[in-house]
Amino acid sequence: MVIVFQSKPSILANAVVAGPLEKKSVFYSYxxxxxxxxxxxxKTNEQGHSKMIIEACEIITKKANINNLDVDYFLSGDLVxxxxxxxxxxxxxxxxxxxxxxxxxxxxxxxxxxxxxxxxGASQYAIAGAASQHNAIExxxxxxxxxxxxxxxxxxxxxxAAGYVLVGKHNPEYPSVVAATVGKVxxxxxxxxxxxxxxxxxxxxxxxxxxxxxxxxxxxxxxxIMTGDLGKVGLKILQTMFAQSxxxxxxxxxxxxxxxxxxxxxxxxxxxxxxxxxxxAVYFSYIxxxxxxxxxxxxxxxxxxxxxxxxxxxQGESIPCTAHAIELTME
Amino acid sequence: MQQEQYKNLExxxxxxxPYLKNALKAFFVGGIIxxxxxxxTYFYIIFFDFTENTVGNPTVSTMIFLSxxxxxxxxxxxxxxxxxxxxxxxxxxxxxxxxxxxxxxxTEGIVLGVGGNIFKLAGSVILFGVASAFFISLIKLILVTxxxxxx
Amino acid sequence: MIxxxxxxxxxxxxxxxxxxxxxxxxxxxxxxxxxSILVVAGAVLSGLGLYQPLxxxxxxxxxxxITSFGHSLTQGAFAEAEKHGWVGVLTGMFEVTSSGISxxxxxxxxxxxxxxxxxxxx
Amino acid sequence: MKKxxxxxxxxxxxxxxxxxxxxxxxxxVLDDAEKRVxxxxxxxxxxxxxxxTAIFVNNDLLVAVQAKPWLDYKKGKIEKELTxxxxxxxxxxDVLVSADYKLYWEANKLLNEEDSKKVEDQVKKLKELExxxx
Numbered sequence: 255m256v257i258v259f260q261s262k263p264s265i266l267a268n269a270v271v272a273g274p275l276e277k278k279s280v281f282y283s284y285x286x287x288x289x290x291x292x293x294x295x296x297k298t299n300e301q302g303h304s305k306m307i308i309e310a311c312e313i314i315t316k317k318a319n320i321n322n323l324d325v326d327y328f329l330s331g332d333l334v335x336x337x338x339x340x341x342x343x344x345x346x347x348x349x350x351x352x353x354x355x356x357x358x359x360x361x362x363x364x365x366x367x368x369x370x371x372x373x374x375g376a377s378q379y380a381i382a383g384a385a386s387q388h389n390a391i392e393x394x395x396x397x398x399x400x401x402x403x404x405x406x407x408x409x410x411x412x413x414x415a416a417g418y419v420l421v422g423k424h425n426p427e428y429p430s431v432v433a434a435t436v437g438k439v440x441x442x443x444x445x446x447x448x449x450x451x452x453x454x455x456x457x458x459x460x461x462x463x464x465x466x467x468x469x470x471x472x473x474x475x476x477x478x479i480m481t482g483d484l485g486k487v488g489l490k491i492l493q494t495m496f497a498q499s500x501x502x503x504x505x506x507x508x509x510x511x512x513x514x515x516x517x518x519x520x521x522x523x524x525x526x527x528x529x530x531x532x533x534x535a536v537y538f539s540y541i542x543x544x545x546x547x548x549x550x551x552x553x554x555x556x557x558x559x560x561x562x563x564x565x566x567x568x569q570g571e572s573i574p575c576t577a578h579a580i581e582l583t584m585e
Numbered sequence: 586m587q588q589e590q591y592k593n594l595e596x597x598x599x600x601x602x603p604y605l606k607n608a609l610k611a612f613f614v615g616g617i618i619x620x621x622x623x624x625x626t627y628f629y630i631i632f633f634d635f636t637e638n639t640v641g642n643p644t645v646s647t648m649i650f651l652s653x654x655x656x657x658x659x660x661x662x663x664x665x666x667x668x669x670x671x672x673x674x675x676x677x678x679x680x681x682x683x684x685x686x687x688x689x690x691x692t693e694g695i696v697l698g699v700g701g702n703i704f705k706l707a708g709s710v711i712l713f714g715v716a717s718a719f720f721i722s723l724i725k726l727i728l729v730t731x732x733x734x735x736x
Numbered sequence: 737m738i739x740x741x742x743x744x745x746x747x748x749x750x751x752x753x754x755x756x757x758x759x760x761x762x763x764x765x766x767x768x769x770x771x772s773i774l775v776v777a778g779a780v781l782s783g784l785g786l787y788q789p790l791x792x793x794x795x796x797x798x799x800x801x802i803t804s805f806g807h808s809l810t811q812g813a814f815a816e817a818e819k820h821g822w823v824g825v826l827t828g829m830f831e832v833t834s835s836g837i838s839x840x841x842x843x844x845x846x847x848x849x850x851x852x853x854x855x856x857x858x
Numbered sequence: 859m860k861k862x863x864x865x866x867x868x869x870x871x872x873x874x875x876x877x878x879x880x881x882x883x884x885x886x887v888l889d890d891a892e893k894r895v896x897x898x899x900x901x902x903x904x905x906x907x908x909x910x911t912a913i914f915v916n917n918d919l920l921v922a923v924q925a926k927p928w929l930d931y932k933k934g935k936i937e938k939e940l941t942x943x944x945x946x947x948x949x950x951x952d953v954l955v956s957a958d959y960k961l962y963w964e965a966n967k968l969l970n971e972e973d974s975k976k977v978e979d980q981v982k983k984l985k986e987l988e989x990x991x992x
Binding site (some may be wrong): 657721726735 | 741742745746747748749750751752753755756757758759760761762767768769770771772774775776779780782783792794795796797799800801802803804806807808809810811812813814816817818821822824825828834835836837838839840841843844845846848849850851852853854856
């Protein structure tokens with residue numbers, strides 16, 4: 255489903271907070287703040303997760319020179335049970351809150367909803383974004399942190415990061431959301447939780463294709479098409495899918511993936527980064543900055559999410575995936 | 586695109602599992618861990634009053650103690666990533682499964698967290714160990730009773 | 737002689753781990769599944785009277801892999817069943833213990849107080 | 859993989875073929891030459907072991923042997939065979955034959971012990987240890 259925003263809501267401020275390991279990220283210099291303790295000096299990983307979200311929102315209000323009372327909506331999501339880190343952050347922030355779950359695609363789905371609220375006139379300022387904390391998410395979906403299981407080369411490393419933006423009325427000095435596509439849920443029967451890229455690539459393919467078709471655009475109309483956290487292997491699969499559907503190699507150069515690039519070529523991270531915070535951290539720091547400086551004029555951000563739970567995996571269900579896309583422009 | 590078509594494409598692009606490399610790594614690391622265990626049996630036999638029959642317990646406990654140190658200092662994950670089954674199959678891997686779960690769930694308290702989750706991963710090993718011991722001894726008892734075999 | 741003794745421990749232990757890796761890779765199984773299979777295999781070998789000779793041959797090479805866990809439980813159950821017959825099969829379940837489980841519980845409990853999960857990549 | 863297994867087993871087989879020089883020690887308070895010869899004969903005739911130590915003290919006879927490592931798997935059988943042979947030959951003694959390394963190690967330590975009381979106690983203790991099960 256493609257939405258075209260007539261009022262072109264703008265992204266007025268952005269903030270990314272990340273954990274200590276994210277110093278190794280190639281996007282490190284774009285982050286607003288990096289903490290030394292991945293628990294943010296809290297007692298549990300989940301509390302640290304929550305604190306990270308609050309910090310990102312505080313940076314946003316500071317940057318926009320507003321306070322929490324001026325913000326109408328807070329849209330956030332993460333991957334922990336019932337999204338408690340977001341819920342608890344919302345409790346501290348005291349802003350009207352909508353919790354969203356699109357797995358790792360929440361970074362984009364939250365921006366879509368807040369843009370809709372802005373377009374409706376229901377919202378002056380809305381904070382949207384997503385976060386993930388490595389230790390809290392790994393234990394949720396896979397094994398205990400210190401468990402010595404071998405991960406295959408397709409496995410990805412959940413990034414510790416929170417990326418948030420302030421969405422408000424159109425302002426030509428800031429990047430604007432002109433269109434969005436809410437993705438379908440695609441499932442090609444993949445069951446391997448250590449190969450998320452392979453499960454999610456078809457969803458990204460589906461959403462990007464739908465967006466381009468409906469908007470009557472081609473790859474070359476964009477400076478960049480960036481997927482969320484397909485990882486190195488998933489990106490290759492997606493490129494192959496597009497190549498088979500007739501996209502030329504030079505056009506495929508425009509297709510990049512935040513997760514695949516996040517930790518550079520460091521092999522310790524296997525196929526790259528993943529998690530809701532991965533796409534949020536790259537989109538809401540590097541991409542926004544590049545748009546603001548005018549290096550990019552038009553980008554398509556397509557975040558993918560694997561909609562599984564540990565329970566569904568153990569019951570032998572395959573992994574349904576989704577992908578949401580937003581089209582950002584800079585005048 | 587059909588599901589099967591996609592499966593093909595995915596398989597072509599995904600790097601294949603390095604079966605031989607994995608097997609060799611598992612062999613060498615597993616062999617080394619067992620050799621260390623073997624050395625510990627000699628240690629207990631020579632310096633303490635243990636025979637080959639009774640030395641199993643102290644050896645296994647010592648190996649699990651070493652596993653606790655490696656797990657706690659975050660080294661067992663590195664070993665596991667390199668060795669695969671080579672570090673999972675020895676009893677140190679069982680120790681790692683129990684200890685990592687215990688460390689992980691400390692934040693949920695000692696009773697509900699550590700107590701409730703300590704066998705989250707290793708529980709299946711205990712289940713299958715005890716259940717198979719039960720059924721095998723049952724089978725053997727039946728065979729002994731009908732006079733096919735002797736104890 | 738002592739060298740050959742250690743070599744046997746290395747080779748036999750290594751082969752058991754290698755079998756585990758093959759089960760994991762070719763069967764596309766999780767470590768939990770693989771270890772469960774190996775424990776059952778150890779119990780079956782023990783029931784057939786083949787595991788004790790393997791321990792005699794390889795020492796640590798056969799006692800350190802998780803297969804020995806199935807062996808010691810089975811031998812414990814056998815001993816009880818031999819002594820007490822039918823009742824023994826049931827009571828054997830309460831008698832058999834494994835130092836592996838006890839040690840893992842104790843050290844796991846201690847570790848829970850000392851260590852925190854770190855979450856560093858390799 | 860096969861190559862590696864081959865590589866490991868070749869030295870093993872070679873070692874298996876090397877000569878038949880056993881280290882056989884006998885400790886006897888009475889220093890009876892006849893007994894020495896008999897023990898030597900029995901242990902020498904057994905192809906599966908490479909070393910053995912026999913200790914006579916009072917009515918006890920402790921024979922600690924070491925099977926060739928690659929034949930360790932038939933330890934139980936070796937013990938049984940030797941026990942039968944020794945019991946036949948030394949029916950007046952309470953015989954214990956063991957292939958356990960613990961007993962072998964301790965028995966060898968006893969060889970230089972002068973005090974026969976100590977040896978007696980130690981042999982009793984070892985016999986107890988041998989009976990222990992896990």
